[in-house]
Amino acid sequence: MKIRFLFLLALLVSLVPTAPSLAAGDRYALVIGNAKYPDADAPLKEPLNDARDVADELKRDGFSVEIGENLTGDGMRRAFDKLYGKIKPGSVALVFFSGFGIQSARQSYMLPIDAQIWTESDVRRDGFSLEAVLGELNTRGAGVKIALIDASRRNPFERRFRSFSAGLTPVIAPNGTLVMYSAALASVVSDAGGEHSLFVQELLKEIRVPDLMAEETLNRTKMGVTRASRGEQVPWISSSLAEDFSFIPGAGGSRPTMAPPPAPPRRHPSSPITRRRHHRRRHHRLRRRSRPTRQPHRRPRPSRPHHRSPRSRPPYPRRRRR
Template identity: 75%
Template sequence: MTLRLLLLLGLIVPAVASVPCFAAAADRVALVIGNAKYPDADAPLTEPVNDARDLADELKRDGFNVDVLENAGGEAMRHALDRLYGKIKPGTVALVFFSGYGIQSNRQSYLIPVDAQIWQEADVRRDGFSLETVLGEINGRGAGVKIALIDASRRNPYERRFRTASAGLAPVIAPTGTLVMYSAALSAVVSDSGRDHSLFVQELLKEIRVPDLSAEETLNHTRVGVTRASRNEQVPWISSSLAEDFTFVTGPAGNRPAGGAAETNVTPPPAPTPSPTQVVVAPPAPPPAPPMPSPAPSPVQKADTPPPAPAPTATPAPAPPAASNSPSPEPNVAPTSTQVALADDPTVKSLSAKIAANPDDVSALYRRGQVYASKGAYDLAIKDFDDTIRINPKDVEALNNRCWARTVIGELQTALRDCNEALRLRPNFVDALDSRGLLNLKSGANKNAIADFDAALKINPRLTSSLYGRGLARQRSGAAQEGALDIANAKAMDPNVVQEFESYGVR
């Protein structure tokens, strides 16, 4: 099944008018990083550098001493963090913003420099920067308010080599006095928009400029704005343990710390304010369904680990015959609105150009199939996986992803063959176990579904899709209490898991 990958976090630091001795006296320091040019990516990201510049300008107007990095390698990020740590004194407000690629590994989120050499999961911990470690160091230097804003929930360029078993970013275990915001929900990823600025930073800048909003209100209003503007497709995640009130701008709009420029007063939308104790803000209730279907998460590989024996298979009800593994011509019909929209997607354009130049570019075919699957264009995804497998019949990732895509659209017999072949080639492949578990769940083979999900969870206990799927299968098998516990744990780790399974036709 799909592994959602890519990461987003946000850091923000507010200073409160009601406590002038703290707000006025405390130093404000910020490190702002925009990484766009990753050599491993097909093309540079369009948003991070512009977002970093605009946010840095705003923070300077709000009295922050800002260090800005663009397209920073590991050494540059390390030196910049050391400079940040050196500026912190007791009571300092410290803010970190990162836009680029992030990876979740071993239940932690890592910010990735542009020169990272990542071929296996251990390389993430070697070359990446743990957000928890950064916040812990800031706290250890005596910072009073710690804010992290992370816009890193993009599908990363390393997934062809290895994939973590949980996509997106991990929840942060942060010290008291910390406010963290990801630009998307835990374990969720969003595509680079191709625009000059991200929706997340656009909404964030609007709210920062509103005077006398607490930091928590600023971020809650940002979350509401992003959710509404994206029609509930992108729901930022917030965690707060602030013990001090903090505002970016106090008094009239022109009354900024350190003599900042005046701004137009903006009326914020109503939003709930979390308590000053540790809270995790759940996504708002979804609005009415939009005319276009919401994209389902794309299938992503998970880390390979030596594991238990594979689970038994199911024999699903008959389904349409298998599609041919040879390339098939496009039907002679007018393209749908989805196909038109996908043709304009910058990633699809780039990959399609590579395929036009070399029809046997297996990497481009596979990656375009992933993009199509992430957009819900499963027929197009399956065609690309067909061609990938035609070129390399032993491509277990393509076999698994085709199994998953076929399962979602109900082609259960052919999907089962794909999953079984992937597991024959790579026994205990966690992705294929997860995909086959979904297949068994959809076919009503609950016992076999539980066995597959059990095997997957032994390899990766935090695989939310297997945890939620096992909960459903247990409930359907009569183990209501055990099933409810699995479902509750899965929802706690990823609030979007229910919507994900509904998009697969599983409730």
């Protein structure tokens, strides 16, 4: 009875799900959609819808979300400061930006709608460096830092001081960071003009798939965008995550696992009949071990005259002496 109780107790303990390393309440997200740039020929059609639907999805996944639309430089600065103030050690911090982006001095910048850019130095003055944002989140103690940047668009600013569209550049991010651009490095894409950009369309589809780690979710998004664009748009991913993280809480590594049941202890004989059988078998085993091993009988070989082996004979016959 006691053994059965211990076995059931071990089975129940193995079925208890392990607590996820990052609680849902420690997830914070800042979602920005900038569409109305005065210097652009027309407002962008996709960023606002993209930001709203991404924010709704992140809320369903347990994130505390702040959303900003058509933010100026001061508005973006306040939004980032508010995000920094929420971060606690071990928190998850996610930044989604849809709008115009530009690179300068090997850094990628997110642009507010009131950016006044005529030279490359204006980029560093009015833009928000993605590398600086991730560095500040890391300084505040964020355990997982995620940046989803849909800003690889042809913008109206580069042509003022540059003869080509340079796209975005790799980001030097701290450990525990996952970064994804909507297009390859140093490349730009045109908006499709639909409700969502191709990047966000595939992201929303894959982020809803359960039991996926964040890296796998973004890799599936990358493959979906590449297939849908026939290779013309290939998102860029960089990861230095040091722990498992899933957009859907409780998925992947935090799922309960069935531990193998413990082996039941060996029972000792209890009844008199069982004891007699046990002693009788033990007695027979000891008798078999104590018997001398018998050697097989061999007949003696008949004696034979000694013959020299060929090697013992001299190589040549001896000559007789006269």
